[in-house]
Amino acid sequence: MPTTLLQSNLPGLDLIHRGKVRDVYALSDDRLLIVATDRLSAFDVVLPDPIPGKGEMLTQISNFWFDKTAHIIPNHLLEVPLGEVLPAGTDLSLYAGRAVVTRRLKPVPVEAIARGYLIGSGWKDYQATGKLCGIALPPGLKQAQQLPEPIFTPSTKAAVGDHDENVSFDAVVDAVGRELAEKVRDATLAIYRWAAAYAAERGIIIADTKFEFGTDASGKLYVMDEMLTPDSSRFWPADEYRTGISPPSYDKQFVRDYLETLDWNKKAPGPHVPGEIIERTRAKYAEALERLAGIRLD
Incomplete structure (x- = not known):
């Protein structure tokens, strides 16, 4: 049965970051323990109610994609049993499906976004300027239309409660250097193209997605954090897709x-979410996990 965890508590381990969803602990100078909780964020605000089992689903789908794309780029996962690193007395069953041991990398300070369809903030940019994050697009495109080819549209990495901001590729070059910027761009698009083709065979369109990358002491690039989850991607059921609308998606759209509908200014603290909305959201995450990875969390 799926477990529920709003916030991890691992006495004796050094908590170095508590994000919107993940809690990160230092195990050593070169290893981390990452715990995906069931916290839910919307409009960059963490809401007070968890989605039961969400962290387990996010972890399982990320692990699936990390394995499937290892031929494209290495990832941060290490094959270390959790029982060797969790504090004595910890309920292993609570963490088994949602925690991973990883390399401790230097994060590349960019949200690496691949877009294959014109939706979200990209659609708004296009309506206003005819461009998507500064990239000129053909005139007359419709909402949710597939782009002529996938494009790399990076953004800044915002702190909890702040909003990411789209930036140009040149801004990434200025921040991290041309060689690393090109490696991140090329890896982002290569992973997206491969995953989009894989998902299409299973009746799912990956409209867009974001990745995070890090480097080790030698400068080698890895993909890290999460990968191609409903939290970091727009998944659309292919049989319900059409242009001119925002298609239904396998994510937290029910919550959004x-x-x-509320009189809420989209600032913390966030409002409580009804049980029906939580359950419908949980079911969407579970459906994406099963359709893409063939994994059921009963």
């Missing part, structure tokens, strides 16, 4: 739609 509910929050849009």
